Amino acid sequence: MKKNVTLKTIDHDFCFVIGNGPSLTFEDLEAIKVYPTFTVNFFHKGCPEFPSTYHVLLDPCFGNEECLPYVLDLYDSHGTTKFITRQNVAKQLLTLNKVDRIFGTYPVLAQYRDFVRCNMTKSMTGSVNVIPFAIQCALYMGYKNIFLLGCDFNSYANLKVEHFYKHGKDRMTSIGEDLRWSSFVHYHHYALQAYAQRTDCKIINLTPGSLIDAYPRNSLNLILNKIEKKNNDFKAY
Template sequence: MKTSIRLAIGRSPFLHAWATRIVNCNNSLFYQWSSSRKDWKDSLQALHNSARRRRCFIIGNGPSLTPSDLELISGEDTFASNQIFRVFPRTSWRPKYYVVQDIYGKIKDEVDSLTKIQVFMGDYYARKIGTSLEEVVVFHGKKPIGNALSFSEDISKYVVDFATVTFTMLQLAVYMGYEEIYLLGMDHSYARTINAQGELTAAEGVKNHFYKDPSSITVTANSEGMERAYGLARLHCQSHGIRVRNVTRGGFLEVFERMSLEEALRD
């Protein structure tokens, strides 16, 4: 969506709610029709508590992420997303799970090449972009309306799609039963951000990702929304006995307990 349109919608609660309902309705119709011919729901239900008493790492694409740190967690269960494949030429590490739900970046060919990784795909991406992957599992992404933010208890019904794909990965990991979750590469720094009032802020010299990203001058991050989502995820996990810790080297995400990557690997 063009930034000017997004800003206009963001400034009007009525327009934002109206646009969200349209997207949710279209996604729901697509998912119901498509999943009736596929086994997406069954595949998601089969994952429930499949990873109990285990730990996982959720990988962000922040500028602090390095191939050497990824090598340290080879053999661990890992979730990654979006343009993580840009690091592949520099490391033998590969994620166990890959998640895509945003349509930015024109990455269809790269996503379709991930034939040896379990790919989870949001229905919005599947509807707008599509895929040639045979083993992909598509989930229904439900966008919250107004302040009604929640954390999905059953991803076979829907995943709450809000602000950041990391929130989606947290919902997947919790549903699968992981009891310890570590966040790596979550710098929470963005060149352009938009707040709840639809106001745009640009920061000079700030990098979004570990790779050179031309779209950083056009893609706008909802950093306030991200912090809301992270806060809700923290509370949900605490109430279910799940520990989420941030092992990112530096960065600005302070919602979760901090720990060094080396300390996490010694546990």
């Protein structure tokens, strides 16, 4: 994990963390593909050509026989994307000669109150959901302005689980069980907001209708206008 320090070399002070919520269907991803982006999990099922800067694979399933072919195909077809995953999955990929763009992490620490550890070269705070973990990686790398897209986080309030690339999947757990685990994710976001305030960073939710209420809200169009107007300088944001 020591090589993760090389991820701290960044060209912008802002990035986009993109979830897989159904609202992403209505967003103009072409407008942000030239900027630093974090995508997650099965995002490329819906946008196979999108040139992610980083792709985060937090779930252990990405090392098993069912999901590993997806990861290998993604690695081969996206020649500049850097892949961030768990240490055990990273080791498995390294044995398959997928070396240069694989970054392993060790997310084993429990999130409690305002405790968050983002250091990717050491044990990190674990997460029930991939988005808080992707935010932690962005904070570690040095991004001072982190914009969330496609982070609806409303599956526990719907009868079916929706993603922008697949509609109407029956839930695997009851609404009550989903709500219980989702509460942990909400409190993780609250801790990340407190961490951002302590470190002079901004996390801003650009997802219309998102149930994540930890961060200030804005819209993608307004943020893109600010980027153009300020020539990528968010010091006065």
